[in-house]
Amino acid sequence: MAVANPSRTPVLARDDDGLESARPQGQWALAWRRLRRDRIAVACGVFLIVLVFAVGPGAPLYGKLVGHGPNDLFPYAVSVGLRPAGPFTVTWATSEVAGDDPFAFTHPPPPQGTPKTLLLLGADSQLGRDEFLRILYGGRVSLEVAVGAAILALLIGVVLGGIAGYFGGIADSAISRLTDLVMAFPLLLFLVMIGSLFTHGLTEWTFGGLLNRGVFQLILIIGLFTWFYPARLVRGQIQSLRGREFVEASHMVGASDARVMRTHLLPHVVPPLLAYGTLLVATNIMIEVGVTFLGAGIKLPTASWGSLLAQTWGSILNPTAYNPATTQPWLTICPSVAIFLTVFALNQFGEGLREATDPRSVR
């Protein structure tokens, strides 16, 4: 995230009386300095950058390295008793099992010369796909949904909140009533309702393969139901700034409403929104996981963190019964850890960002 130019260090200038004093700096440079001092936030930021690279270009690269894709089947990674293999399994890279003796205790070995491949976190289900690769590709889908929905919510929130805060009057009361009304909605019930009913149409929108199937629909639903909080934030900020002298002054020299909003008011709103957006991404990841788990989000075979959890647990109408012989606990643990680390890092980074960009924060 290009918050500020990191190479710009405070230049110390010598005053007439010989005291060193820092040259006045922009808000972004100050924020960057404050953020750098927050070790937890920096660690979380580094983790997030690594994560984005891992799920973005990293996933196909890793696939090339081990030589298979996220949807390739490896029946040799599943025991005859249908238990998926655990982490660090080396298995034969073939999608067919030699022989079909139903009473065999183990699979017969494949023909000579079959190459082997590594499943870092084992097999994902009784189909024997690469769990690690699916977590990487699933993380991409989850992040796409979360970031997309956050951007959509922020965009709508800024526009409507800005209008409400700046113009006041009828526009303000209409938008405020709308936010009040929808804030009392049972949000999750509604998300699940819409998501599980509309499985055609919008689901197919992938923008030429840019997004996965179902991602755009989820972005739309989540975004359309979460813009109320940023809108309230923006409205409050703008309302408190509207009567300040610098706004009056710019009006006096003949600036139009649009110009005042864009060049004089928007910069005040961006820092808190940036911090809020980070927290919103964390929340959206949680929502995606929940909605997909409840059967209303991303559909198989596309992996997402929610669907990886759901696939092991079963579906709502038909949960998989626990069987110590076939249940592989790593399949619940691995996506859980991925979700926890990501949400934790986003929350901590957002919190750090908020404190760093808040000029009143004392650190």
Next chain:
Amino acid sequence: MLGYILRRLGVTIVLLFLLSVLTFAVYLKVPANPAGFLVDVQHSSPQQIAEAEHRLGTDRPAVVQYVKYMQRALHGDFGISWATISFAFGGEPTGVPVGRMVWRAALVTGSLVLGGFILLLLVAIPLGTYAATRPRSFTDRLTLGIAVAAISTHPLVVGLLLQLFVGNRWKLLPASGYCTVSRPSAAAVEQVRRFAPTGTPLPCGGVGQWAWHLVMPWFCFALFFIALYMRIVRARMLEVLDEPYIRTARAKGASELRVIRTHALRNAIAPVVTMVAMDIGMAIGIAMYIETVFGLPGLGRTMIRALAGFEGYDLPVILAVTLVAATVIILLNLVADLILLAIDPTVARKRGRGLSRLVGRTA
């Protein structure tokens, strides 16, 4: 004051109206024909399908359907669940009444949410108070650290891991299922034993069994909210402990325990109680995850079953659940506002809530 209450009640009615219209609109957009509940749509004649539609009342214009439904709902009759409806004997509809279904589900969700909140307050208030009396100590940091981790864990993740390890592997607590507070009659047990499919658990009951089955759900529920409440209690306590009357109490020789308990805590936790009422909307959403994982037949699970059932969209059940949930949420929000108003008349105008609280509400 009276005007304020009346205005809020007016908003409540408008919101419920909008919500019912929206749910109905979603239903009109659903591609499946509700006649599928009565006849096999693909293999019946158009006359049979028309007859089924007539019986369900779905052949009438949408507005008529809506008005009829609302008329009956206002008289307390939510109709009969379409998934169970039949017209076998002389055309009178028989089946499970939605009112009774929703009431039973509400009892389950109620015991989950109520017990969860009690557990939460029993943990959060002492811990928050303890942390506030020793700011920046090791205990303070530890509790805050746990709180930060807890806010980043998805209730689904906690629930799945608990169920897998505590419930299924170590068999310390029941992994899923619900027991009523009252003991089931011998006839009910006999009926399940004889007619239900093999493997259906027998109905159980009694306060002990009820609580035993809810230990893990309560824990999951409390863990998600604990961070928010502990932070608020701690912040409020720190504020209150700075007040002059605390110094007075100490000066007159009251013991530290008495100062904390009688003078500080009472003032600190008043807003916490209203927070519980405000968070009920999010609580119902979180309860939906927990009900799904632990197989509790609550409101959320009833809703999902009505949405994702094999025949299609069970409108009476969905409308009833949405309206009941929304009514509870809105009324409790109103109660919370009124309590706040009673405590401090200036508060009602500016309901200040921090960033994390805003984020938390959407999860």
